Amino acid sequence: MPPVDRKNPKRAASSESDFSLMEFMGAFPNDDACLDYLWTTRYSPDGDRALCPHCEVERTFRHYAEKRQAWTCVACGYRIYVTAGTIFHKSSTSLHLWFYAMYLMSSTRCGISAKQLERELGVTYKTAWRMFTLIRNELMGQDDDLVLNGRVEMDEMYVGGRPRLADKMAKGPRATGAWRDKKTEVFGAVERGGRVTAHVIPSRRTPTIMGHVQKRVDASAIVYTDQARQYWNLPQEHHTIAHHEGIYVSGDVHTNTIEGFWSLVKRGISGTHHSVSPKWLQGYLNEYVWRYNHRDDRRAMFALLLLRAANPPA
C-alpha cells in the first residue's frame, strides 16, 4: 500500500458517492432540521410563505414552539401539519430517528435488518420493524412505468421451500419441475450495465410472462433469455442460450447479469429468512431492485428516499 499523506487525505474512489454519518448529522443535526426539511420541501420553498388552503392565497406562516409539527397562517390561523400523509405522521418516534433509519437503510451496501435497526436506534423491535417495513414498502417501491432498453436479459427465479428429494429423483413430468409449483415465482429483467425490475408472478404461464415483457421491455430492445417456451414469441430481437445443453455463454449471448441479481437476492433471503410469503417477497425484491438501480450513488439513494417520504402518493 502507498504511504498515506496525512496532511492531504484522499478519499478512495469507491467512497466518493458515499454519504457519511458526519455529513448526515451535518445536514440533519436534530428534529427541527428534519421538520424544516419537510416544511420547505412540501409547502414552503422559501421557508416563510405557503399557500393557505383556507385563505386560498399565499400567506406568511409562523412556526410556534408549542405545536412543533405545525405551521400557522398568520392571517387566519390555519395550521399545516408537515407530516400529514407521510409515513412519519402520528408516530411517537422522533423525526430525527426516522431520518436516521432512512440514512442507515440507504447507506449500507447490503441493507440492514429490522433487528439491526432496533439496536442502532435504541427502539423496541416492534417499533424498528414498523419503521423498517414502512420505509421499504412506501419509499422503496419500484417505478411501475420503468421500461428497459438496450440489451436486456430476462429470467425467472423460484423462492421458497427446497424441492423434495422425491421430486428431484423423479423421472418424467415431475422431474421437469413440478416442485416449482410449491415455490413463489419471480419474473425479472435487467439492462446490461443498467437497471433491473423484478416482480412476483402468479404463474410462469406464457400470458403472464408476456404481459410483463410488454409492459417493462421496450420493443426495440435486444433480448436474451434461456430457451424456455414462455419466450418463444417475443416481439423483440431475441437471442437464446441452451442452458439445458449445459451452455451458459456463447459470445455475448448469456443471462449472467440477471442470474447475478438473483444470487444477490437469494443470498440475502437465505441469510435471514426461511419462509417466504409472496407479499413479503415483493417488498424484499423492491428493496433489492432499489439498491441495484442506485448502486453507484448512495448519496442519491438517501436523497431519493427523503424526496419520496416528503411526496407521498395522493
Ligand SMILES: [Zn+2]
Ligand atoms: Zn390563512
